[in-house]
Structures are given as structure tokens and as C-alpha cells.
Amino acid sequence: MTERDYTVQVLRSRRKTVSIQIKGPSLVLVRAPLYTPQAELRRIIEENRPWIESHLEKAARQEETTRQEALSPQEIDELANQALAWFPPRVRIFADQIGVRVGRITIRNQKTRWGSCSAQGNLNFNCLLMLCPPEIRDYVIVHELCHRLEMNHSPRFWAAVEKVLPDYRQRRKWLKTEGQAILARMTAG
Numbered sequence: 001m002t003e004r005d006y007t008v009q010v011l012r013s014r015r016k017t018v019s020i021q022i023k024g025p026s027l028v029l030v031r032a033p034l035y036t037p038q039a040e041l042r043r044i045i046e047e048n049r050p051w052i053e054s055h056l057e058k059a060a061r062q063e064e065t066t067r068q069e070a071l072s073p074q075e076i077d078e079l080a081n082q083a084l085a086w087f088p089p090r091v092r093i094f095a096d097q098i099g100v101r102v103g104r105i106t107i108r109n110q111k112t113r114w115g116s117c118s119a120q121g122n123l124n125f126n127c128l129l130m131l132c133p134p135e136i137r138d139y140v141i142v143h144e145l146c147h148r149l150e151m152n153h154s155p156r157f158w159a160a161v162e163k164v165l166p167d168y169r170q171r172r173k174w175l176k177t178e179g180q181a182i183l184a185r186m187t188a189g
């Protein structure tokens with residue numbers, strides 16, 4: 001059944017109560033017991049109309065924000081170019097300091113990872129790091145370089161990171177909290 005500009009989908013199951021969920025700006029999901037009459041469902045929906053409409057509006061606003069913040073392919077290219085210029089000299093400085101050799105440096109567009117280090121010492125960095133403060137980029141570099149010493153996240157690994165960046169915990173925390181919204185801007189990759 002369709003009400004105004006949104007769809008109401010009814011999903012019946014062996015449950016005892018009716019629940020209403022907003023599944024996006026134009027979809028309302030009603031979970032109902034197997035034998036609740038259609039008229040009764042309509043009454044419940046009508047009764048909850050103000051709640052439904054305010055939540056549909058909220059969902060629409062959220063979708064719009066996500067759409068606006070998504071990076072275009074051109075913007076991603078631009079960030080990748082910036083990263084290609086920024087990372088290699090910075091990696092060299094820290095690699096010398098830590099005393100490790102590195103292989104190739106690659107810039108990637110990724111939704112879930114900030115960087116990685118292969119067993120051969122090839123490094124890759126997410127171009128979205130260019131949207132993070134430089135001290136955060138440094139942390140990711142040092143983190144990956146320390147994997148040249150320890151291919152794990154053992155206490156020995158973290159001790160090596162701390163030797164170079166005594167405040168690495170704050171930087172790591174920043175990535176875990178603020179960083180999520182930045183990763184969410186990646187649409188491809």
C-alpha cells in the first residue's frame with residue numbers, strides 16, 4: 001500500500017506486536033503478527049503518522065548530507081596526486097629514523113584501510129589521508145614502517161611506534177573517531 005510519497009511495506013511473521021521502522025527517506029517497514037487485520041494496521045500507521053513523517057524527513061536530510069559529502073572522481077584524483085607528492089619524502093625521513101628499507105609506495109582509494117605494508121616492504125596509503133591533519137598522516141607512515149620490524153600488533157610493535165611518536169595514542173584515537181567520517185566520503189574503490 002502507498003501513502004502519499006512513501007511506501008509502506010508490511011512484513012508479517014510470528015510476532016506478537018506491531019513495530020514501525022523507517023528504512024530510508026521513502027520506505028516504512030511495518031512488522032506485524034500473522035493475523036492482524038489490514039484495517040488495524042492502517043489505524044496504527046495513521047496514529048503514528050507524525051512520528052513516521054518526522055523520521056522520514058530526518059532520513060531524507062541524512063541521505064542528502066551523505067550525497068553532498070561524497071567525493072567526486074575528480075576530487076579523489078586530486079587527493080591521490082597530492083598524496084603521491086606528499087608521502088614518499090615523508091616516508092624516507094621516517095624510514096631512516098627507524099632504520100628500515102622500503103619498497104614501492106602506492107596510493108590507493110579505499111573505504112576501510114588507511115595503509116598497509118607487505119612482507120616485501122611495499123607500502124600503500126589511502127589518498128583520503130590528505131583530508132587528515134599531517135600529524136595523522138605521519139602516524140600512519142610510522143605505523144606501516146614499524147611493520148618492517150614487527151609484522152603484527154604486539155607490544156613490541158607498539159613500543160617501536162611509541163619510540164618515534166610518543167603521542168601516537170592520541171593520533172590513533174583521532175583516526176578511529178574522526179577518521180570514520182572521512183572514510184565514509186569514499187564512494188568508489
Ligand SMILES: [Zn+2]
Pocket residue numbers: 143147152153
Ligand atoms: Zn598495523
